[in-house]
Amino acid sequence: MMILRYNTFLLILVVFIKANYAQVSDEEYGSMPDLFHQDNFDKCMLLKDQAFYCSFTYQLEPLDRSNPPEVWGIIQKVINASTNYRHDKLRHSICVPHTCPNVSKASDDDPKLWKGIQDCYNSKFSEGGFKGKVIDMSCDTQYSKYPIDWLDIICGVVFVGYVVFVFYATYYEGVARYESKEVYNQLMETPKGKLLSAFSITKNWIRLKTVNSTKEVEKLRCIQGMRLYNTCLVVMSHTALSLIGPPVANTKYPESMHQNPGRLIFSSGPICVGTFFLFSTFLLSNGLFDYLKDKKEMNMKMIVFAIFNRFFRLTPTVLVVVLFHATWLRHLSSGPKWNEFVGYEFLKCRANGWTNILYINNWYDTYVMCVPVTWYLALDTQYFVMALFLIKFLKANEKHFSLIIGTILGLTMIASFCQNYYYDFSALILPVPEFFYGIKDLLGSFQFHYQVGSFIGNISPATIGIAFGYYFYKHKYDEPDQYIFRTKFRQGIWWIMTFITAFLYLIITGSIILNVETEHNAFWASVYVAVSRPLFAFIIGLGVIGFTEGIGWIALRVVQWSPTYVLGRLTFSVYLIHMSVNLVKPGMARFPTYASDSVLFITFLGDIALIYILATILALLVELPVSQLQKQVFSFEKVKKTTTDKEE
Known part of the structure; x- marks a missing residue:
């Protein structure tokens, strides 16, 4: 209760007060490029073999540093506060065939892929007076990057086998409950009965909700x-x-x-x-x-x-x-x-x-x-x-x-x-x-x-x-x-x-x-x-x-x-x-x-x-x-x- 009371304001949660962006107005803040963007992932995956979805960070900078666009000054004001996101590092996820159709599918670490998406985004942002550099990349296709392997199969078999055993133990202990009290006791006192009763879901549910009061x-x-x-x-x-x-x-x-x-x-x-x-x-x-x-x-x-x-x-x-x-x-x-x-x-x-x-x-x-x-x-x-x-x-x-x-x-x-x-x-x-x-x-x-x-x-x-x-x-x-x-x-x-x-x-x-x-x-x-x-x-x-x-x-x-x-x-x-x-x-x-x-x-x-x-x-x-x-x-x-x- 003490911990609850100490943090009551957290459970009410947290009446967050409005941030005071003294550096820039709301209109100026809204003029910055979207920090986060994600294309439709599922629509991209419908492309089957052509499906290619990449997430990357695009480091933004002005085309001409001696005469940067007005938005760049706003970005600099915002990122100067350590409590803000780095709005010059755009975190975007795109369906490459739709957004950058000239870029071919390749592995995550292929320099051609990085350059292709970078050129695509440079072309997109050049009208606003910006260019940039891709500084990290991770891509997905319709196929899992980490497909099922031998350890998955072994663990899957063990998990399923164990669950089957638990259901069997539950069935065994449950059927025994229909016997007389004396027979039930005898069955549960045998080595097999003790083992299976330990895994019985019914028995464990009773153990969970029973309080042995002292x-x-x-x-x-x-x-x-x-x-x-x-x-x-x-x-x-x-x-x-x-x-x-x-x-x-x-x-x-x-x-x-x-x-x-x-x-x-x-x-x-x-x-x-x-x-x-x-x-x-x-x-x-x-x-x-x-x-x-x-x-x-x-x-x-x-x-x-x-x-x-x-x-x-x-x-x-x-x-x-x-x-x-x-x-x-x-x-x-x-x-x-x-x-x-x-x-x-x-x-x-x-x-x-x-x-x-x-x-x-x-x-x-x-x-x-x-x-x-x-x-x-x-x-x-x-x-x-x-x-x-x-x-x-x-x-x-x-x-x-x-x-x-x-x-x-x-x-x-x-x-x-x-x-x-x-x-x-x-x-x-x-x-x-x-x-x-x-x-x-x-x-x-x-x-x-x-x-x-x-x-x-x-x-x-x-x-x-x-x-x-x-x-x-x-x-x-x-x-x-x-x-x-x-x-x-x-x-x-x-x-x-x-x-x-x-x-x-x-x-x-x-x-x-x-x-x-x-x-x-x-x-x-x-x-x-x-x-x-x-x-x-x-x-x-x-x-x-x-x-x-x-x-x-x-x-x-x-x-x-x-x-x-x-x-x-x-x-x-x-x-x-x-x-x-x-x-x-x-x-x-x-x-x-x-x-x-x-x-x-x-x-x-x-x-x-x-x-x-x-x-x-x-x-x-x-x-x-x-x-x-x-x-x-x-x-x-x-x-x-x-x-x-x-x-x-």
């Missing part, structure tokens, strides 16, 4: 709700990227981002993702300390077991998504920008998909990362391993718990400051249209990988999660008169800290940093980077403790709303699958997209609905069966069930 589960329901709302914010930010990443019809909309409150949707991203690390280590810390309460310390066998347990639980689902991106995703559709978005993803996954499976994709060849959002999953796995050893050390030195945690936080904040200062990063990635166009520049950004996805910078939320998890473990059975927020005064402090302070912090600092008129200062930018994530994580952790003690009024009801607990369980699948949707949409776009607040909001609603449907399918087919197998194979304590799930 006092501790009820106290921690807020975490699933907060995960859900946080996930929605992540999806929203990526929906915005998928809207402004491809060609845009109304270019003033993305160019005005720096002037409106909606830019904070990008600034709050790194901070909000940090809360996922906090939730993970919070639950791990609480669970492990609870398990170890009658033991002196953790041994290495337990640590290795926990690592394999996590690897077994997560990797099959990650593998399915990576293989899908590396094989059949590119065959789902086509479009002028299909290969730029989806084809490029295919190439990345073929080259580096293996790093996702080993959870090292945030370290190895990061600029060519398959399923880019999995940098978070890699970090989360690395923090999981780190947390196991840290909890082992903390368990052996519980008397010095606060000192150890404080030292780690202090060192990570200093390291974050030094890293940011050394590289002279801005405090946040500025919402500049050219940076987000095509999404490649963002994903290939040194700052993105070494600041937003920083291993050092994100340690603080994970460490704070361990601390709050330990606090909850020590106090989860306290009576109300023992709660830390037992008095009205303390509850007032909680409200101020978790809502007012955090909200103002995001608004004020974000507005200052993302104001293009604010002069960059490496020192203060580094201070912000070092302080923002631990401070925000501390506030979120404080909020969780307050919720577990039953305070929060309507906020508590929102984060504990029953559907959020079930939908929160789909967070992992949602996080993995939503990137597929955000790549396919701009890839399929036939014409420049109209972007506006209402379009963004409606698109987000459609995205979140589709993504949760796909995530449910992925969870029922892969994630939940693997989770059930994990429980059968790995367990700290193996306890045989004496009751049946049939009554569910």
